[in-house]
Amino acid sequence: MKLILSSCDFGNPTSAKFIIDNLCKPVSECKVLYFPNEKVTPKKIQSGMYETRLASFGFQRKNLYVASYFDPMPYFHLDIDVIYISGGNTFGTMKLIREAGLDKVIVDYIQKGAIYIGGSAGAHIATANISHVEKYDKDTFGLTDLSGLGLYDGILICHYTEERKQDYENLIAARKYAVIALKDDQSIIVKD
Numbered sequence: 001m002k003l004i005l006s007s008c009d010f011g012n013p014t015s016a017k018f019i020i021d022n023l024c025k026p027v028s029e030c031k032v033l034y035f036p037n038e039k040v041t042p043k044k045i046q047s048g049m050y051e052t053r054l055a056s057f058g059f060q061r062k063n064l065y066v067a068s069y070f071d072p073m074p075y076f077h078l079d080i081d082v083i084y085i086s087g088g089n090t091f092g093t094m095k096l097i098r099e100a101g102l103d104k105v106i107v108d109y110i111q112k113g114a115i116y117i118g119g120s121a122g123a124h125i126a127t128a129n130i131s132h133v134e135k136y137d138k139d140t141f142g143l144t145d146l147s148g149l150g151l152y153d154g155i156l157i158c159h160y161t162e163e164r165k166q167d168y169e170n171l172i173a174a175r176k177y178a179v180i181a182l183k184d185d186q187s188i189i190v191k192d
Contacts, residue, residue: 009119037088
């Protein structure tokens with residue numbers, strides 16, 4: 001298992017380079033299953049806007065799959081190298097993933113060797129728990145299960161600044177999870 005977790009994924013040049021340098025093969029050869037954030041609509045998926053965004057990072061359109069929460073079955077058994085979940089509202093994106101039954105699919109792909117790329121919400125979703133994120137993302141989606149995918153057994157504070165220092169210290173003091181703070185230009189790799 002290999003996770004690449006960051007605050008800004010491809011939105012920050014340092015993070016983008018870190019991700020590309022740590023893929024299993026050249027970016028142009030990676031087959032990617034991308035999970036849009038909570039603002040997704042069937043119309044946006046059909047428009048090709050997500051493929052255009054991913055292609056701007058160096059991925060090839062022929063190697064891209066954009067998961068549809070509205071018709072998830074085609075995404076259950078693909079030959080892919082990378083799962084990518086970018087930013088957005090952590091709770092809304094997690095709710096879409098769970099309701100479509102794609103949470104188990106993601107974990108299965110990672111267990112079979114796909115690399116997980118998570119930026120901000122996508123990074124939080126990979127962790128043990130997302131409840132602390134409510135200070136930064138509002139859960140207006142009614143998510144009741146605040147566990148993450150459990151790919152990383154700790155939690156993250158993305159977009160870390162001095163303003164989030166007290167939150168970081170409180171989470172460490174609680175000793176419930178290992179806590180990592182990531183500034184916008186920082187990324188980590190988690191391997192098992």
